[in-house]
Amino acid sequence: MTELRAQLRDFLLSWFGQHMPGSVFLWYDILVLLWIGVFGFVLHFVVRMVAKRFLKGRFFSPRNQHQENIAAVLGERLVKRLSYVLQGVVVVIQSHLWVGEGSTFLYVLELVANQWIILFALLSLFTLLDIFQAASDRRSNRAHFPLRGLIQTVKLSASVLTGILAISLLMGKSPLILLSGLGALSAVLLLVFKDPILGLVAGIQLSANNMLSVGDWLEMPKYGADGDVIDIALTTVKVRNWDKTITTIPTYALISDSFKNWRGMSESGGRRIKRSIHLEMNSVCFLNEQQLAELQKADLLSDYISRKLSAINKENTEKKTDMSVMLNGRRLTNVGTFRQYLVSLLKQHPHIHQGMTLIVRQLEPSSNGLPIQIYAFTNTTNWNHYEDIQSDIFDHILAIIPIFGLRAHESPTGNDIRLLTNHQ
CATH class of the missing domain: 1.20.120 (Four Helix Bundle (Hemerythrin (Met), subunit A))
Known part of the structure; x- marks a missing residue:
């Protein structure tokens, strides 16, 4: 040949x-x-x-x-x-x-x-x-491991090694000679590749601790981020906010700063309702017989009122309490009965998660009235459905408050003052 x-x-x-x-x-x-x-x-x-x-x-x-x-x-x-x-x-x-x-x-x-x-x-x-x-x-x-960041790291490393190999061929020298010379430039290289190195370390920590993955709802007010994570790269994390804008966050900032990940809420299957209704404190009073008779007709209160009245009457009789004096004995209040009604309402509500915390509590009174807070969870995490459920519950609460002899608190306005002056 x-x-x-x-x-x-x-x-x-x-x-x-x-x-x-x-x-x-x-x-x-x-x-x-x-x-x-x-x-x-x-x-x-x-x-x-x-x-x-x-x-x-x-x-x-x-x-x-x-x-x-x-x-x-x-x-x-x-x-x-x-x-x-x-x-x-x-x-x-x-x-x-x-x-x-x-x-x-x-x-x-x-x-x-x-x-x-x-x-x-x-x-x-x-x-x-x-x-x-x-x-x-x-x-x-998809796994939580930030594959995109790892791939970008491999690309960067391969580019550097390929550049060294190409230069060594042009010079006719061994690549090991160039690699040995990089030791003196290590400080410069660390400065040039600071962000990729920090991003790689942050990506590994995020993955190892299962802190963040694509699709999570991330909230980070410092960077104006509140939405879904759409990309985790070597140096940046992209978040699509609810207003459809894109926020870019340095990957290492997720390690050095704090952020809120709503993944736990999504995986739990329930989303929290934590909202208060403020009552006028001067509308709180004992229930009279007429009010008790009217409220006892309600399906959600009949058993409660019957049981409580029986226990109260028995205790007052045993102690021979003079019930003609309002300060003596035990009595049902409108606000306490109102709280029990809300508990019964939430326990039979088809869209409230019964396996999670369900509390109706009275918070510390303030100049804004007496707060009655509902602390419960819906059985869905869908944002639209969640808002509909929450709104329906408080629509109902605002409508039935007068039945208990209670009033919702409203701060006085200039119009109220003028009306009061004219009336005087």
Whole structure:
């Protein structure tokens, strides 16, 4: 085979010497370049045609048209870049076959081909990592590990190593010599790559402690973030706020600063209602017999009032209490009966979670009246349904307050003062 190539080379040199002007070696080198170019083009075309048929739909099975388009683009891009790598290898092989060893032309061809191989090998690695990322994004039960940040770290490291290898080939030196020289530049490198390093460490901590993942509801007032996490990258975390704006937060800020993750609420299946109704304190009083008789007709209060009246009457009789004096004995108050009504209302409500905390409590009175707070959980975490349930409950509460002889507190306004003055 070697003799055949030598004979063919001698024949071409002889033919160029007889028929072409100028240097025969120049014409021979031009012919070699044309041959390598044509051979590489044909090889590239064949590889892409074969690979497109063989690899079609084999990266991952798309679930919708958008994912199908992504799979097709990434697959075609990977095949294209791998074929370029193969072309570079073929150029190196062809150069050693047709160009004499030790010539300048061979050195230039090999140098250019090696740089070509390194470049497209790096781009092929990038595309392969993008395919892994797309396959991970497709999964509905994605792991909490920040894969995007890890992939960006691998890309960054591969780019640095590829740059060192390319420079070492240009200089004709071993890559180890350049790597050993980076020790003196470590301080500069730490400064330049401060954010990626901090982001990588933060991403590992977020993943190891299961603190944050894509899809979580994150609230971080310091950065104006209140919405769903849509991306966790090497250096940034993107949050789509409820007003559809995008907030970008440095990844390491999630470790150095505090934030609220609402994932626990979503996973629990219940969302908290914690709201108070403020009552006028001068409307609080004991219930008289007429009011008790009226309230006892209510389904949610009949058993409670009967049971409490029986216990109160028994205790007052045993102690021979003089009930003609309002300060003596035990009596039912309108606010206490009102609280019990709210407890019964929430316990039979179809949209209140009965397996979680359910309290109706009286808070400390203030200039804004007597707060009666409802502390309960809905059995859904859907925002629209949650607001509807909460609003319906307080609509009902505001409507039934007068039945108990109570009044909702309202701060006086200028109109109230003018009306009072005119009346006087």
